Amino acid sequence: MNPIYPETSLHLPKLGSWPESTHLFEDQHGYALMAAEAAGRPLLLRGEPGTGKSQLARAAAVATGRLFLSVVVNARTECEDLQWKFDAIARLGEAQIMASVPDSERLNRLEPARFLSPGPLWWALNWHSAKAQFNFCSNPSDAIPEQPENWQPGKGSVLLIDEIDKADTDLPNSLLETLGNGDFKLPYLGRSVCRESTVPPPLVIITTNEERELPAAFVRRCLVLPLTLPDNKDDLLEFLCKRGKVHFGTKCSPEVRQRAAELLLEDRSAVEAGQPRPGQAEYLDLLRAITNMAKGSEDKQLELLATLRRFVYRKASA
Numbered sequence: 001m002n003p004i005y006p007e008t009s010l011h012l013p014k015l016g017s018w019p020e021s022t023h024l025f026e027d028q029h030g031y032a033l034m035a036a037e038a039a040g041r042p043l044l045l046r047g048e049p050g051t052g053k054s055q056l057a058r059a060a061a062v063a064t065g066r067l068f069l070s071v072v073v074n075a076r077t078e079c080e081d082l083q084w085k086f087d088a089i090a091r092l093g094e095a096q097i098m099a100s101v102p103d104s105e106r107l108n109r110l111e112p113a114r115f116l117s118p119g120p121l122w123w124a125l126n127w128h129s130a131k132a133q134f135n136f137c138s139n140p141s142d143a144i145p146e147q148p149e150n151w152q153p154g155k156g157s158v159l160l161i162d163e164i165d166k167a168d169t170d171l172p173n174s175l176l177e178t179l180g181n182g183d184f185k186l187p188y189l190g191r192s193v194c195r196e197s198t199v200p201p202p203l204v205i206i207t208t209n210e211e212r213e214l215p216a217a218f219v220r221r222c223l224v225l226p227l228t229l230p231d232n233k234d235d236l237l238e239f240l241c242k243r244g245k246v247h248f249g250t251k252c253s254p255e256v257r258q259r260a261a262e263l264l265l266e267d268r269s270a271v272e273a274g275q276p277r278p279g280q281a282e283y284l285d286l287l288r289a290i291t292n293m294a295k296g297s298e299d300k301q302l303e304l305l306a307t308l309r310r311f312v313y314r315k316a317s318a
Contacts, residue, residue, distance in 0.1 A: 036203060037084065040226075045208070046224060063150055064156075071159075071161055079170075082119050082121045082177065083186075086188075094109060109138075112187070115139065126199070153198070154199060158203045233265055240257075261283060267314055286313070291302075
């Protein structure tokens with residue numbers, strides 16, 4: 001991996017549902033990413049929502065020119081969902097349509113492999129076989145991942161597995177087995193997906209909001225980078241204002257950025273234990289709102305801060 005230097009800001013172009021943005025690498029980010037790649041282990045990002053965990057994965061892909069793949073985990077996610085997807089409903093619908101056609105044609109059209117789509121792990125390990133299966137599949141569940149300019153499979157990929165703490169405990173352990181082996185078995189095709197010899201292992205970045213404790217065995221086999229906001233108020237003010245400047249530059253003045261940060265500290269300290277506290281994401285949302293609503297007017301932006309803070313910062317239930 002190319003070195004990622006601290007305090008380096010990086011422009012992130014729009015990618016699918018990911019909006020255009022800017023990322024500022026902190027002191028330890030680059031070392032953690034390079035260490036995870038060198039050790040051949042996933043990098044687990046821990047921290048409260050809104051601290052930039054997911055964006056760090058995307059920034060790592062942009063900084064290194066790699067393919068960016070991502071999946072958001074939910075309570076029903078299993079390891080197979082990251083490997084492949086089988087559209088049983090589409091096959092059932094096709095069977096109903098084909099009920100009156102000759103058996104030979106119906107069997108060909110209903111071949112299970114025609115309803116098997118590659119998942120993000122398949123794309124990460126073997127781009128060529130994933131693309132071949134995508135083209136063979138009659139109704140792929142997802143589009144071909146968007147590729148960086150001049151990207152080739154040999155440049156590798158970054159795989160973001162977001163919010164793994166929402167999944168059942170079986171997912172983390174099954175995931176490590178797949179990543180450790182560099183392959184997995186495919187249903188219906190009678191073969192396995194193996195990482196191509198010319199392709200480096202994917203850099204896997206996993207995030208957790210700490211809503212559920214992760215298996216100890218899983219955590220031991222990851223490198224861990226906590227992403228936390230500074231505890232000291234002065235340090236937090238500086239932290240936020242620096243990011244406000246990186247993201248919005250001259251669109252808002254230092255006074256506006258400072259006041260927005262001060263309001264966040266007020267609302268953050270007033271939140272009761274167990275309630276969501278505003279953080280970096282909310283701070284940037286507030287600045288984005290006022291810079292779009294009052295372009296070039298510092299007085300109007302300062303006026304809007306007091307009004308809009310209640311919608312952006314105060315998300316705890318009454």
